[in-house]
Amino acid sequence: MAWENDLGDQLFHQNMDNVAPTGIIQYYNLVVKEARGAEVTDVEGKQYIDLLGSASAMNVGHNHPHVVEAMQRQINELVSYDAGYFTNPTSIALAERLANLAPGDGKHKVAFGTSGSDANDGIIKFARAATGRSYVVSFEGSYHGSTFGALSVGACDVDMVRKVGPLVPNIVHVPFPDLYRHYPNETEHDIAMRYLADFMRPFNTYLPAEEVACVLIEPIQGDSGIIKPPAEYMHAIYDFCQENGILFAVDEINQGLGRAGKMWSIEHFGIEPDLISTGKSIAAGMPLSAVIGKDDIMNSLGTSAHVFTAGGNPVCAAASSAVLDVIRDEKLAEKSTIDGEYAKAQFLKLQARFDFIGDVRMFGLNGGIEIVKDKESKIPDNDAAAHIIFRAFQKGLILVKLAGNVLRFQPPLVITRDQLDQVFTILEEVFEDFKQNKIELPDELKNMVW
Ligand SMILES: Cc1ncc(COP(=O)(O)O)c(C=O)c1O
Numbered sequence: 019m020a021w022e023n024d025l026g027d028q029l030f031h032q033n034m035d036n037v038a039p040t041g042i043i044q045y046y047n048l049v050v051k052e053a054r055g056a057e058v059t060d061v062e063g064k065q066y067i068d069l070l071g072s073a074s075a076m077n078v079g080h081n082h083p084h085v086v087e088a089m090q091r092q093i094n095e096l097v098s099y100d101a102g103y104f105t106n107p108t109s110i111a112l113a114e115r116l117a118n119l120a121p122g123d124g125k126h127k128v129a130f131g132t133s134g135s136d137a138n139d140g141i142i143k144f145a146r147a148a149t150g151r152s153y154v155v156s157f158e159g160s161y162h163g164s165t166f167g168a169l170s171v172g173a174c175d176v177d178m179v180r181k182v183g184p185l186v187p188n189i190v191h192v193p194f195p196d197l198y199r200h201y202p203n204e205t206e207h208d209i210a211m212r213y214l215a216d217f218m219r220p221f222n223t224y225l226p227a228e229e230v231a232c233v234l235i236e237p238i239q240g241d242s243g244i245i246k247p248p249a250e251y252m253h254a255i256y257d258f259c260q261e262n263g264i265l266f267a268v269d270e271i272n273q274g275l276g277r278a279g280k281m282w283s284i285e286h287f288g289i290e291p292d293l294i295s296t297g298k299s300i301a302a303g304m305p306l307s308a309v310i311g312k313d314d315i316m317n318s319l320g321t322s323a324h325v326f327t328a329g330g331n332p333v334c335a336a337a338s339s340a341v342l343d344v345i346r347d348e349k350l351a352e353k354s355t356i357d358g359e360y361a362k363a364q365f366l367k368l369q370a371r372f373d374f375i376g377d378v379r380m381f382g383l384n385g386g387i388e389i390v391k392d393k394e395s396k397i398p399d400n401d402a403a404a405h406i407i408f409r410a411f412q413k414g415l416i417l418v419k420l421a422g423n424v425l426r427f428q429p430p431l432v433i434t435r436d437q438l439d440q441v442f443t444i445l446e447e448v449f450e451d452f453k454q455n456k457i458e459l460p461d462e463l464k465n466m467v468w
Pocket of ligand 1: 073132133134135136138161162163164236240241269270271272273297298
């Protein structure tokens with residue numbers, strides 16, 4: 019088999035022997051040994067440029083010295099104490115900082131958790147408690163996590179929910195706008211209006227607006243392929259929420275913290291949400307998440323409805339405060355915008371050369387590159403995307419897919435210009451190899467699922 023290295027292969031299969039398949043998103047046999055910034059080294063010493071950024075959890079880069087040092091200092095003082103009972107100065111300071119990060123005036127509070135999934139469960143709980151209503155409207159294509167609440171609001175992969183139901187009741191999914199695949203001659207306005215009609219259909223037929231607690235949306239959908247809806251659409255659904263006492267909640271777990279070129283991706287729309295879920299990069303991948311919400315909403319639940327032994331853990335909180343320092347001091351949101359434009363220009367050049375590169379969607383250092391049969395048909399080509407990411411791996415890039423056929427471009431925001439240039443040199447070779455039919459995919463990789 020055309021695997022790259024023996025030790026990686028051996029460990030990869032040892033992992034498959036012992037970890038339940040549900041915990042393995044199978045790509046290629048990379049086993050990570052260490053990482054710095056945007057660079058990852060595998061167990062055999064081979065280096066890669068990381069275009070996955072640990073699934074957008076590493077906006078400040080791997081092992082950022084300021085983050086590592088903050089964690090080391092905290093470990094020497096206090097590793098853990100259940101902050102629900104007796105909290106600590108590090109967690110207290112972080113809570114204040116995060117509450118002040120929410121867009122808009124007015125007091126906000128936070129509820130800590132340990133994963134993005136539990137933060138989205140929290141959104142469902144707070145929204146129901148604050149409104150006394152039960153329904154949640156979310157979007158087809160969304161990924162919100164894999165606890166029961168998060169699974170129930172998500173809708174991007176049937177395997178996630180197959181065999182595990184019944185799910186949390188009273189969730190309604192509506193389609194998410196797609197500006198790439200649409201009817202002939204539709205303008206962005208036409209598309210926005212068509213999807214607005216889809217959004218309204220449940221409310222006009224079976225869903226009383228006064229029974230809806232919240233709308234939960236990823237302002238830029240991540241796992242469906244980095245998709246940004248028209249601003250006109252976002253504003254229309256926000257206005258509808260405002261008019262009907264429905265809370266507007268945003269999932270910023272993938273797209274927040276500078277990833278999309280703003281601290282929060284909802285800032286692209288100038289909307290001040292009622293509730294935000296954050297995780298992943300908030301503590302450089304350490305297990306920390308938070309719901310950030312308006313004061314009255316956050317006061318709606320009683321003791322213990324949303325509290326976790328390790329929620330707001332001091333080592334994670336120390337990492338998180340350091341992450342916020344780095345995002346501010348290294349101006350990572352601005353860098354994401356500038357370098358994202360640069361990367362977009364490189365992708366557009368490649369798109370002009372290769373007919374299998376369909377849409378290039380880039381919002382900051384944050385891209386979804388559609389691999390299609392051809393530009394005319396726009397038919398998704400999952401197999402082509404699998405070949406491309408495998409060759410990229412062989413040539414030293416960590417690159418995976420979204421939604422089957424979309425290349426996921428989410429490097430740590432600290433990636434250097436030099437590294438970006440290396441990335442595009444390699445990608446050009448990879449695309450050329452694919453065009454010339456030179457890539458052979460190992461059998462084991464023919465069933466890549468995502
Ligand atoms: C948008 C979004 N929400 C929620 C989650 C779930 O976060 P976690 O895996 O930390 O539970 C993810 C993870 O990929 C995500 O991308």
